[in-house]
Amino acid sequence: MIARFMAYGMLLMLPVSVAGVNLFGGGLLLAALLSREFWCAARKLLTNPMVLVTMAMLGLLLLGMLYTSGPRQEAWAVFMKYRKLLFLPLLLPFFQEDRHRLTAMRLLALSISITVMASWSEFLGWTHISDPAYGGPPGDAVFKMHIPQGTLFSLLIALCIGLAFATRSRLMQALLLGMALLTALDISWVMVGRTGKAILPVLAIWAVWEALRFCRPPARVYWSIVLGALALILGATLWVAATPTTLLGSVPREIHQSEETGIPTSQGIRMAFYRKSAELISQRPWSGYGTGSVLTETEILAAKGQTEVARIPTVNLHNEFLMWTVQLGVAGLTAILLFFGIMLRASFGRPVPIAILLRGQWVVFVAGCLFNSYLLDFAEGYAMVLSAGILLPL
Numbered sequence: 001m002i003a004r005f006m007a008y009g010m011l012l013m014l015p016v017s018v019a020g021v022n023l024f025g026g027g028l029l030l031a032a033l034l035s036r037e038f039w040c041a042a043r044k045l046l047t048n049p050m051v052l053v054t055m056a057m058l059g060l061l062l063l064g065m066l067y068t069s070g071p072r073q074e075a076w077a078v079f080m081k082y083r084k085l086l087f088l089p090l091l092l093p094f095f096q097e098d099r100h101r102l103t104a105m106r107l108l109a110l111s112i113s114i115t116v117m118a119s120w121s122e123f124l125g126w127t128h129i130s131d132p133a134y135g136g137p138p139g140d141a142v143f144k145m146h147i148p149q150g151t152l153f154s155l156l157i158a159l160c161i162g163l164a165f166a167t168r169s170r171l172m173q174a175l176l177l178g179m180a181l182l183t184a185l186d187i188s189w190v191m192v193g194r195t196g197k198a199i200l201p202v203l204a205i206w207a208v209w210e211a212l213r214f215c216r217p218p219a220r221v222y223w224s225i226v227l228g229a230l231a232l233i234l235g236a237t238l239w240v241a242a243t244p245t246t247l248l249g250s251v252p253r254e255i256h257q258s259e260e261t262g263i264p265t266s267q268g269i270r271m272a273f274y275r276k277s278a279e280l281i282s283q284r285p286w287s288g289y290g291t292g293s294v295l296t297e298t299e300i301l302a303a304k305g306q307t308e309v310a311r312i313p314t315v316n317l318h319n320e321f322l323m324w325t326v327q328l329g330v331a332g333l334t335a336i337l338l339f340f341g342i343m344l345r346a347s348f349g350r351p352v353p354i355a356i357l358l359r360g361q362w363v364v365f366v367a368g369c370l371f372n373s374y375l376l377d378f379a380e381g382y383a384m385v386l387s388a389g390i391l392l393p394l
Contacts, residue, residue: 358387
């Protein structure tokens with residue numbers, strides 16, 4: 001019970017306080033290791049596919065420290081950022097009842113909802129609580145920078161949709177779907193971060209698929225809705241992406257500007273990182289360069305760069321799949337793919353609200369990991385690990 005309370009505290013603190021997450025995380029670690037419930041489940045944990053993959057990922061990171069081309073302190077720093085994976089097996093024994101899982105997801109949704117309301121309040125000029133250091137327009141980054149805030153807001157949409165299936169109250173369903181819509185509007189109009197905007201259409205397609213899977217309409221109606229929804233969602237997305245004045249529409253322009261002039265732009269820098277990743281992977285595809293090697297290797301490539309944007313090194317490739325492949329080669333890529341694959345497979349055959357919640361967070365995190373290194377980051381990484389540890393079966 002104490003371990004669950006600490007997990008609830010981590011979820012409540014996740015959108016607002018790093019210190020709070022660390023405080024409750026320490027309490028969870030202590031409570032779990034001192035709990036009879038955890039040790040009784042130890043045998044099951046040792047055969048659980050997700051636990052095995054998680055331990056394999058940490059083992060690969062430790063192995064990568066032995067042959068890293070980077071400095072030892074950087075390798076250790078990277079490993080410590082991934083240590084949050086340890087919370088996944090710690091959580092599993094304490095969340096094997098759906099009522100506990102739903103309570104946890106409701107608390108996380110409540111905490112993120114407060115941030116959404118604060119974002120709108122900032123945007124409308126009613127409050128002024130955002131940290132000026134984050135920059136951006138009012139409401140773009142309240143307690144977190146816009147990338148983690150956009151990710152958590154996207155996660156809230158998935159949570160609201162999943163929780164709507166967990167209640168029979170029409171009023172509660174309307175409130176949850178209303179919050180999902182309000183959050184989507186915040187991502188679209190208030191925030192300048194592009195990650196949340198890129199995840200939105202994927203979430204929309206997923207939501208339509210889940211609704212149809214639940215309702216099971218006749219085949220003709222089913223395909224009419226599918227085709228209509230795809231046309232609407234993809235059409236709107238393409239229109240936004242093709243409009244240069246929108247934030248998504250500025251992506252091709254920024255990439256083209258960096259390619260033509262060499263001037264660093266947000267998206268131009270990302271493309272340069274992806275090119276460096278491709279070059280590094282082609283040179284050492286099997287073993288990679290070791291844990292914490294990204295900065296050292298991109299500095300070597302940056303020194304050969306002919307333009308300003310090509311001469312920028314990085315410690316973060318802004319793509320979780322590339323991070324694992326560059327550092328740990330094929331084994332690293334296999335591990336992260338298995339992590340997400342097991343998560344998706346586990347969602348099928350589960351009770352409806354839990355299955356939808358699990359698939360929803362899978363959609364958010366897989367889509368987001370194409371543009372960011374979520375497990376390396378704090379808020380996004382903890383959101384992934386805590387959600388998986390709570391929702392997955394033991």
